[in-house]
Amino acid sequence: MNRINELFAKKGDKRILSIYFTAGYPTLDSTLDIAEALEKAGVDFLEIGFPYSDPVADGPVIQHSSEAALRHGMTLHILFEQLKALRKRVSIPVLLMGYVNPVLQYGVENFCKSCTAVGVDGVIVPDLPMYEFEEHYRPIFEANGLSNIFLVTPQTSEARIRKIDDLSTGFIYLLSSSATTGKNLAVSEDTTTYFSRIRGMGLKNPVVIGFGISNQETFIQATDYADGAIVGSAFVRLLGEADYMEKIPRFVRQLRD
Amino acid sequence: MSKYQVNDNGYYGNFGGAYIPEMLYPNVDELQRSYLPIIQSESFRQEFDQLLRDYVGRPSPLYRAGRLSDRYGTNIFLKREDLNHTGAHKINNTIGQILLAERLGKKRIIAETGAGQHGVATATVCALKGLQCVVYMGAIDIERQAPNVARMKMMGAEVIAATSGSKTLKDATNEALRDWINNPLDTHYIIGSVVGPHPYPDMVARFQSVISAETRKQLLEKTGRETPDYAVACVGGGSNAAGMFYHFLDEPSVRLVAVEAAGKGVHSGESAATTVLGREGVLHGSRSILMQTEDGQVIEPYSISAGLDYPGIGPQHAWLHKSGRATYAAITDEEAMQAGLLLTRLEGIIPAIESAHALAQLEKMTFGKDESVVVCLSGRGDKDLDNYMKYFGF
Numbered sequence: 306m307n308r309i310n311e312l313f314a315k316k317g318d319k320r321i322l323s324i325y326f327t328a329g330y331p332t333l334d335s336t337l338d339i340a341e342a343l344e345k346a347g348v349d350f351l352e353i354g355f356p357y358s359d360p361v362a363d364g365p366v367i368q369h370s371s372e373a374a375l376r377h378g379m380t381l382h383i384l385f386e387q388l389k390a391l392r393k394r395v396s397i398p399v400l401l402m403g404y405v406n407p408v409l410q411y412g413v414e415n416f417c418k419s420c421t422a423v424g425v426d427g428v429i430v431p432d433l434p435m436y437e438f439e440e441h442y443r444p445i446f447e448a449n450g451l452s453n454i455f456l457v458t459p460q461t462s463e464a465r466i467r468k469i470d471d472l473s474t475g476f477i478y479l480l481s482s483s484a485t486t487g488k489n490l491a492v493s494e495d496t497t498t499y500f501s502r503i504r505g506m507g508l509k510n511p512v513v514i515g516f517g518i519s520n521q522e523t524f525i526q527a528t529d530y531a532d533g534a535i536v537g538s539a540f541v542r543l544l545g546e547a548d549y550m551e552k553i554p555r556f557v558r559q560l561r562d
Numbered sequence: 563m564s565k566y567q568v569n570d571n572g573y574y575g576n577f578g579g580a581y582i583p584e585m586l587y588p589n590v591d592e593l594q595r596s597y598l599p600i601i602q603s604e605s606f607r608q609e610f611d612q613l614l615r616d617y618v619g620r621p622s623p624l625y626r627a628g629r630l631s632d633r634y635g636t637n638i639f640l641k642r643e644d645l646n647h648t649g650a651h652k653i654n655n656t657i658g659q660i661l662l663a664e665r666l667g668k669k670r671i672i673a674e675t676g677a678g679q680h681g682v683a684t685a686t687v688c689a690l691k692g693l694q695c696v697v698y699m700g701a702i703d704i705e706r707q708a709p710n711v712a713r714m715k716m717m718g719a720e721v722i723a724a725t726s727g728s729k730t731l732k733d734a735t736n737e738a739l740r741d742w743i744n745n746p747l748d749t750h751y752i753i754g755s756v757v758g759p760h761p762y763p764d765m766v767a768r769f770q771s772v773i774s775a776e777t778r779k780q781l782l783e784k785t786g787r788e789t790p791d792y793a794v795a796c797v798g799g800g801s802n803a804a805g806m807f808y809h810f811l812d813e814p815s816v817r818l819v820a821v822e823a824a825g826k827g828v829h830s831g832e833s834a835a836t837t838v839l840g841r842e843g844v845l846h847g848s849r850s851i852l853m854q855t856e857d858g859q860v861i862e863p864y865s866i867s868a869g870l871d872y873p874g875i876g877p878q879h880a881w882l883h884k885s886g887r888a889t890y891a892a893i894t895d896e897e898a899m900q901a902g903l904l905l906t907r908l909e910g911i912i913p914a915i916e917s918a919h920a921l922a923q924l925e926k927m928t929f930g931k932d933e934s935v936v937v938c939l940s941g942r943g944d945k946d947l948d949n950y951m952k953y954f955g956f
Contacts, residue, residue: 338640357858357859358727358859358860359727359732359733359736359737359845359846360736361583361736361740361743361846361861362583362585362740362743364740365726368726368727372726372727375859380856380857381857382857405581406844406845406846406854406858406860407858407859408856408858409842409843409844409858410841410843410854410856410857411857411858431583431584432581432582432583432844432847433581434580434581434582434583434584434587434692436579436580437579437580437581440571455584456583456584456585456586458585458587458746459585460585460587460588460746460747461584461587462586462588465587480584480585481746481787483585483743483746484585484743485740485743485744486746488744540904
């Protein structure tokens with residue numbers, strides 16, 4: 306059982322909070338300092354983004370952080386070098402999130418091995434769809450004990466969600482709406498119907514809601530229907546401010562209390 | 563089934579596929595299921611053929627360029643896509659896709675454009691059909707291509723500047739994909755080249771295949787043979803080449819020559835010669851060959867021709883290259899500009915700078931006097947007059 310499974314097995318009534326941030330932003334070496342600060346502030350698991358030149362699923366805030374990280378010289382090789390110290394400083398589950406092309410160039414097998422070697426528990430690659438994953442890469446992920454997380458949107462059919470549930474080994478990433486990152490969640494009857502529909506499916510995997518979760522209100526609304534929720538753009542925006550390290554504890558506390 | 567055409571899984575050899583985020587899955591899945599039944603239906607064929615004939619002005623002539631033929635000591639035929647309505651081959655595809663979008667019940671059309679030719683061709687068919695049209699164009703390209711921006715706006719399209727990344731075609735494509743993610747129900751994305759997730763590369767190639775279908779008939783009338791010895795076309799993403807090659811792929815006697823833009827020299831650091839400089843990777847939803855760093859970050863290409871500066875090529879081209887079925891050559895800015903001027907002076911035809919790359923390749927080949935060579939003259943040079951004037955100091 307890896308750290309992700311353990312987290313959800315022991316969670317009880319807790320609303321699981323995950324934070325996304327981009328490696329190499331705001332500075333090349335800020336990755337681990339931010340990760341450590343988030344754990345201390347009480348975050349349950351982390352998603353560390355590795356930057357890509359053409360992030361089509363992302364809105365302006367994460368696009369900007371990726372561009373900046375690339376300008377600072379961030380690469381997958383440098384990130385794995387930085388993450389060698391990950392498990393000396395961080396004990397909560399950590400996932401890497403990014404686009405497929407950098408992974409292909411690094412080599413899928415090398416990538417999975419590097420993840421395992423530094424203590425990364427899972428991977429989210431939005432443009433590696435289920436068919437390609439099953440056809441080409443599933444055995445490599447499994448051999449390395451790495452969870453591959455799939456996305457589900459309001460338009461995903463029930464049959465496909467069942468299949469995703471079968472293939473998933475960590476949690477299911479439920480998108481609050483079909484949108485790029487950084488749009489604010491507007492909870493409507495449609496959204497709650499959708500969230501309830503998923504909750505009623507009796508999936509074997511935990512469900513975590515992301516995209517559009519930016520404050521306490523949206524965090525609570527999402528976690529009323531799911532095991533946890535993920536905050537991304539709102540946190541990355543904070544990283545663009547001066548003294549962001551001092552502001553992290555308060556940012557996390559405000560989401561929960 | 564030809565081994566050069568897409569297989570049931572959406573692949574050409576190991577290239578192609580549909581590397582898309584889940585948000586695009588319903589749209590792409592719908593297209594994958596419906597594109598063949600729709601475009602092979604009788605009502606679609608009739609309307610498509612009728613519009614190509616009465617609206618676009620097809621068949622486009624196959625013209626034996628006499629003075630150019632004398633120069634190269636052979637028979638050069640120009641497939642005159644430049645004479646199409648809106649001035650290039652791009653409209654063959656947008657006509658096909660707008661008819662498809664209508665049949666899928668879509669109300670809103672989005673497109674990306676580089677130089678603006680595909681944007682104009684999309685705005686044109688949206689005006690024709692009364693559909694809402696949004697065109698994404700790099701902020702830098704909007705400045706460089708003001709006349710095409712004006713044409714799109716006059717036809718009622720909204721032109722939105724892509725301000726991310728390098729602010730050119732690649733980024734306009736990213737913005738169009740983001741729009742599609744955010745508008746999953748009522749919108750169809752008309753991709754302008756043989757790129758993108760399956761089924762786009764195959765669908766666009768089918769719409770453009772009218773180029774080689776007509777060429778076969780016209781060659782038969784003019785030479786007594788349906789096939790040429792050479793078919794030559796320029797490649798950015800590769801849609802006019804895909805159309806020019808389509809009906810010759812399984813004719814081994816036809817040598818296929820694709821011409822990429824070498825910019826200021828293949829290894830100058832300012833080039834778009836993807837097959838030379840690129841490696842296998844994934845961009846805009848398909849696995850192909852693309853220009854990228856060791857870390858997998860996409861490199862911005864350069865060419866004097868705005869229609870050829872795309873960092874990838876369509877997956878079918880990647881396969882034709884890898885399998886050796888087609889030859890990929892590279893032509894510099896200088897060679898292309900000279901070839902554009904040469905055609906103008908010998909034949910009285912001003913070619914688009916894109917097409918001039920294909921013409922320049924003739925200088926580097928040798929031909930027998932009884933051979934026939936078809937060059938796809940993919941577009942007219944009106945849009946490039948400023949560039950030609952500046953370059954030659956007229």
